[in-house]
Amino acid sequence: MKLSVTTTILTIAAALVSCSKSFIDLPPVSNQTTSTFFKTSADFQQGVNAIYDGLQSNRTYGKSSYYLMEIRSDNTDIFDRGANAGIASQIDLFTEITTNPFLTDVYAGSYVTISRANAVLDQVDGAAIPDNDKKQFKGEALFLRALVYFDLVRLYGKVPLVIKTETTSESLNDKRNEVTEVYARIEQDLQTAATLLPAAYTNGNDYGRATALAANGLLGKVLVTEKKWAAATTVLNKVLNNASLLPEYAALYTPANVVNAETLFAVRFKKGLSPSEGNTYFSDMVPVNFYFNGISYGGSNNNRPTKDLVKAYEAGDKRLAASLDTTSYANATTVQRGNYVKKYLDAPAATNDAGSSFPILRYADVLLLAAEALNEQGYSAGGPAFDYLNQVRRRADIGEKKAVDLPDQTSFRDAIFRERRVELAFENNRWFDLIRYQKGLTIMQAHLQQEYGLATPVLTTNRLLFAIPQSEIDIHNDPVNFPQNP
Known part of the structure; x- marks a missing residue:
């Protein structure tokens, strides 16, 4: 996928992270850039590419995201806990403060990406471009915005739901929307994206862009997170049998094999370019x-x-x-x-x-989500949930699970939880799984004591969400509509 980004679009993004403004202050540099830049399909293509570029940033999937999503969990840790690594070690040890740069980076980087999506969405419906182009660009922007909001709401809880370009004064009136409102918008964006995006791309330069399959897969994951089990099953069924597992697990991660039958969506990088499109x-x-x-x-x-x-x-x-x-x-x-x-x-x-590249959604994840959703609606010995689980296990060359091994709903639920850990290790799923399975406090308390030998205080539910960056709290200065997390 070609990720060339115009100076205009990057300048818009640069304006968003000024230390004198809120990170959710989303206006472009001038009205001219929003009202006159987007004219042709090529203009919108560059604008959409800029959204993907936001995912590549070191503030998001280029680096900082796995500090909040993987290092936070019991999967990984920080090698150097000395003074130079203190800010990363805070995330690992649950001692981070509200000014921790990793909290700020992910939050700010996410809203930069959202701002780029909004810039496209503000203009695309009225653009004089071919309908097929319009549908694709709108679908991609909605998918990518939904993905970023899905990360934000799981990391920070209530967050500002910004779905259009704002002026500075407008952004200062933003509030932290309820979690249910954020999820409702995520669902709506993904449902719409799934109807707009193509099933596949015929141009090799477009391989790796969001597809309808990716939108439905991500929507299914969102619905599982919300424990909307029946709705999740309906959506995930649209993905099942329309993708496949690669025969060899290791083949998923070779740079030459980033586009494959199993990876529904990934953040793609390419080394050796100037400026760099690589990762850390x-x-x-x-x-x-x-x-x-x-x-x-x-x-x-x-x-x-x-x-x-x-x-x-x-x-x-x-x-x-x-x-x-x-x-x-x-x-x-x-x-x-x-x-x-x-x-x-x-x-x-x-x-x-x-x-x-960094995998965001794989078919193996979809299989395990589908098995989980079915089990939560009612355990069935030898039903399709077992087949979905065992497809993943067979590829790993370990024994299948049968009803005698998992005789009830609880044992099957625990088996999915364990399988997700090893199948999706280092893919930013473990922390979120700990939370939604309601195992985070117990497992992480034991992890801090057993893995590090730390006599830590008992973790509380306050640590299940990260703090909003202190700079955002200070700029808004609105304890009612923009409070800090407890």
Whole structure:
């Protein structure tokens, strides 16, 4: 997918993160950029590309998102907990303060992406462009905005629901909308996107863009999160049998195989370009001294797999070797012990310029969500929920589960919870699964004590949401409509 972005669009985004303005102050630089820039299909294509570019940012899926979604969980931790890594360590240890840069980055980066989507959506309906182009651009913008809001509402709870370009004065009157309002908009955007987006793209340059299948898959995930089990089943059935698992799990993560039958949507990167369209994964995740393909690299060893996660894989599970390793080479001959993520192992063209992509939604996730939704509506020994679960397990080369192994609804629910951890490790699902399964406080309390040996205070429900960045609270200065989380 070509992600060229015009200076005009990037300038709009730059204006949004000025330290003197709210992150949800979403106006473009001038009225001219919104009312005159979007004229042709090529203009809208560049505008839509800018939305995808927002997902690539280091403030979102380029880096910071996995600090809030994966490192927060019991899957991964921070290698260096010293002074230089204190802000990341706060996220890992549940000690973050309201000025923590990772909280600010994800929040601000998300609203930059939303602002770009709104800029397209404000103009596309009235544009004199072909109907097919109009439908695709609108569908993509709605899908991407919904994806970002889905992340925001799960991380921060009530957030401002901004669905049009705003002036500075308008943005200062924004409030934190109720969670139900945010979810309602997410559902509406995805339902509409699914009717507008194509089933597939015929132009190779468009491969990887959002499709109707991706929109329905993400909508199903949203509905499962809301515990709307029957509605989720109906939507997920539109995805089932219209995609497939790759025969080999490891093949999912090779940069050359980013477009495949299983990955419904991914944030794509490409190394070696100027300006860079790569990511930080290699530099951030590999060990401090790392010898790979005959070259010595230096890494940070962040997002480091925990000992508990390593033990979570069943004997013979092929996903373990594909996902992580417990040893590496410090040089051509020296073996060193230490866990690190292998899924995104792609030698960078330069520091922080690797080309591996980040999977947002895979067919395996859809299968497990479908199994979960069916089970929650009523346990059925040997029903389709077992088949969905076992499709994932067969690919991992581990034994199928039968009714004798999972004889009731509770045991099946627990099996899905365990399977999701190892199948989707390092894909930003674990923290959200801990929350929606209502296991976050118990598991994370034990994790902090057992994994780190910390005598921590008992975690409370206040820690299930991140704080709104303090700068936002200060700018709005409205405890009634824009309060801080407890």
